[in-house]
Amino acid sequence: MERLFNLDPQLLHDAILLAIAVFVMFLLLSYLLFNPARDFLKKREERVKNNIDSANQANADAQALRAQYEEKLQNINKEADELMSAARKKALENEAKIIEDAKAEAARIIERANHQTELAVKKAEDDIKKEIISVASMIAEKVIKENIDLSIQDSLVDDTLKEIGEQTWQS
Template identity: 35%
Template sequence: MITAASLVAAEGNNPLIPHTYELVVGIFAFAVVLIVVGKILTPRIQKTLNERTEAIEGGIQKAQDAQAEAQALLAQYKEQLAEARHEASRLREEAREQGAQIKAELREEAQAEARRLIEAAHAQIEADRQQAFAQLRSEIGRLSTDLASRIVGESLEDEARQRRTVDRFLEELESSSAAVR
């Protein structure tokens, strides 16, 4: 049976309760580790973490700055592109206006040249008509004189008389053709 004395003796060798010297050494070792970790390692770890944080934040800031610069360049590019399109449109419109102006000038020059050619042709036709009329008049006069001299039986050699006769005949002929029109 188990007696109280055997329980007290058994309690002295309890493996769950540490010996006093082990407790003192354990507390001393814990304090040393705590001091070393708290005073030496924690600042170094904190410093490394701060450097990494600053590096990350700096990288983020650089990325934001680069993105803002890219956005500004994009806006500038779009503005320049819009200006270039506007300028191209203006140049096209200007070229179209110049083309229309040149076309109108060429049309006016062509019409003026056509009028000049038509007037020259009319003048040439009128001159040719007058020449043909004069040749015809002299030929008619000669033929009329020959015919009249054959009919009358005497020579109509007098040139002044011959001209008067021919002129009178042609005037009568012109007045009769004017009356017919």
């Protein structure tokens, strides 16, 4: 028999047996070691994929939350503008009310002053009338002392009444 590559048959036999042993060992190790390792790597790959998916989901949720907060901030600015507008409107209404109250109070003060002035004028008129009456009665007393004539006395009373006016005696 001829030698292959210049190898003896015993060496070829041993090499074939070794190859069969390595193949059987490979099958056995693949069943015992490679399959659990593949399962482990597959589970790890799924876990990493789940982590990436959950991170993407969390990122999407964060983006949605950010958009929601930005919308709320815009709404807050709008609400602040509305509150400021309402406050300005209320301030203008209060201003108008205060001005109206001040005008009403000024009108009442003017009315009271006019009334007091009228009262003072009436009092002064009454004082003057009383003074006139007292002067007239003094004159009448002097005239009566000099002339006790009834006709003269009646004419003096009538003249005085005409000068003063009948309304003074009636009030």
